[in-house]
Amino acid sequence: MEAQDAAEAVVPGVPRLRSLAEVAELVTLVSPLYVRFSAGPAADAAAGSRDHESGCVLPGLSVNPLAPEAWWDRPLEHWLARQLCQYAHLMTPHRFPWVLTGQVAGRGPDCEPLLVGTTPVASIDRSVVDEAEATYRREFRPGDDGR
Template sequence: MGLHLPDGPVTLDDVPRMRTLGDVVELLGVATPLYVRFSAGPEKDSTTVSRDHESGCELPGLSVNPLDPEPWWDRPVEHWVARQLCQYAHLLTPERFPWALTGEIVGRGPDCEPLLDATVPVASIDRAVVDEAAALYECVFDPGNDGT
C-alpha cells in the first residue's frame, strides 16, 4: 500500500479507506506516527475545537488515540491497534466515525491523550474495522481486570 497524499488540504475523499484491521496495521508500516479520532471528520474538525467535557476548558488540539504501539509493547501490533480502537469506540455514532490522522502533538488532554494540531487525514476507517477490533479485543484481553 503506497500512501500518496495530495498537495493542499486533504479530505477523507482523498485518502484510502481501511476496511480491515489488517489494513490499519499495514498502514502503520508506511505512515507513522498515526492516531485515531472518532468525530464527524476532518472537515468538521477544522472548524471546531476539542473541549474537556468536565471542566469546559478548550483544549489546544484535537483529542486522539495513538495507533503506533509503544516500545514496551511485546504483543502483536494487531492487538495494540484493536485496543486503541476499542478505547473510544463508545463515541461511534451515525454522526461520528473513526479516521486515522497525523499531526503535531501540542499537549495532553485530561485523560493524558495526545492533542494534535496541524492535522492531516491519512485514512478513513470503516465501522467493520471497529467491530473486528472489538471481537479480537474480547479474545486476547481481559477487559475490566484492574489487577486487584
C-alpha cells in the same frame, strides 16, 4: 447523518481501511499516526476539540496513538484493537473513526495527545471496529484490574 451513514462515513481524498490488517500495514508505513472519533476533518477544523467535563477548549485535536509503545510485546493488531476499543463508545450517528497525523501540542485531561497541523490519512470502516472488538474480547481480559 443517519446511524447507518456514520458507519459508511468517509474522509474525501483518503483511503478507506476495511480490516485491522490494513490499519496495521498503514501504521508500519507511516508514523506517527493517530485515530480520532469525530464528525471528520472538516467538522474538526471548524469546531476544534473541547473537554466536555470542564468546558475548556483544548489546544489541539484529542487523539489516540496507533503506534505501540516500545514495551508492547504482542502483535500490532492487538494494540490496534485495544486502541480502537478504548474509544469505540464515541461512535455515534455523527462520529466515526479516522486516521490522521500531526504535531503533538500538549496532552488532554486523560493524558491523550492533542494534535495541531493535522492531515487526514484514512477513514476506518465500521467493520474494522467490529473486528477490533472481537479481537479485544478474544485476546484481552476487559475489566481485569489485577485484584
